[in-house]
Amino acid sequence: MTRARGLLWVCVVAFAGGFALLGVLRQRAFATGRFDLGNMTQAVWSTAHGRFLETTDLSGEQISRLGAHFDPILAAFAPLWWLWPDPSLLVVAQAVAVALGAPAAFKLARRHLDSEAAGVAFAVAYLAYPPVQWLVVNEFHPVALAAPLLLWGFWFLEDDRLVAFAAVAGVACLTKEHVGLVVAAIGLWHWLAHDRRRDGLAIAAVGTVVR
Secondary structure (H helix, E strand, C coil): CCHHHHHHHHHHHHHHHHHHHHHHHHHHCCCCCHHHHHHHHHHHHHHHCCCCCEEECCCCCEEEHHHCCCCHHHHHHHHHHHHCCCCHHHHHHHHHHHHCCHHHHHHHHHHHHCCHHHHHHHHHHHHHCHHHHHHHHCCCCHHHHHHHHHHHHHHHHHCCCHHHHHHHHHHHCCCCCCHHHHHHHHHHHHHHHHCCHHHHHHHHHHHHHHC
């Protein structure tokens, strides 16, 4: 492993560990609330107990989480809940997932700038970007998982790996209803940047339909 890659993974681990710890401490200090860690936790708890994404609305009625937002990726946390039944599971998973977008930023920058140092710089810029850090500080939101997924999606398209792109883009679309439009925009970018008209338009069409 080169020194640059070693530094990259030090930054990834530091970000994931630091923000995971911060999230756990905030939860234990009762500094989190119903919106949105509370209702996300309830949706995961309900799914783990056989009631798919069931939550309680403001009037006290039991409703499907999907009636408010399309984020069925929450159901994927149910098996983890059986192992660690604690709201901290969500904030820790969020911190780790967002941190794993940094290697994609590294790969993209290294390819375009032909420099591992530049790759590390862009990865650190991603991790240090205040909105990215706010994603992992402000409770828990499934859409935060779209950030690293779509970064990897860009990398897979750059590498002309359409199946891998479809996999990560498909999962990203499960994080919130508007992510499909972002995927559609990525398809148009792929067409214009790489002269992949057919593939780009197909991605744009699927992203729009998913939306």
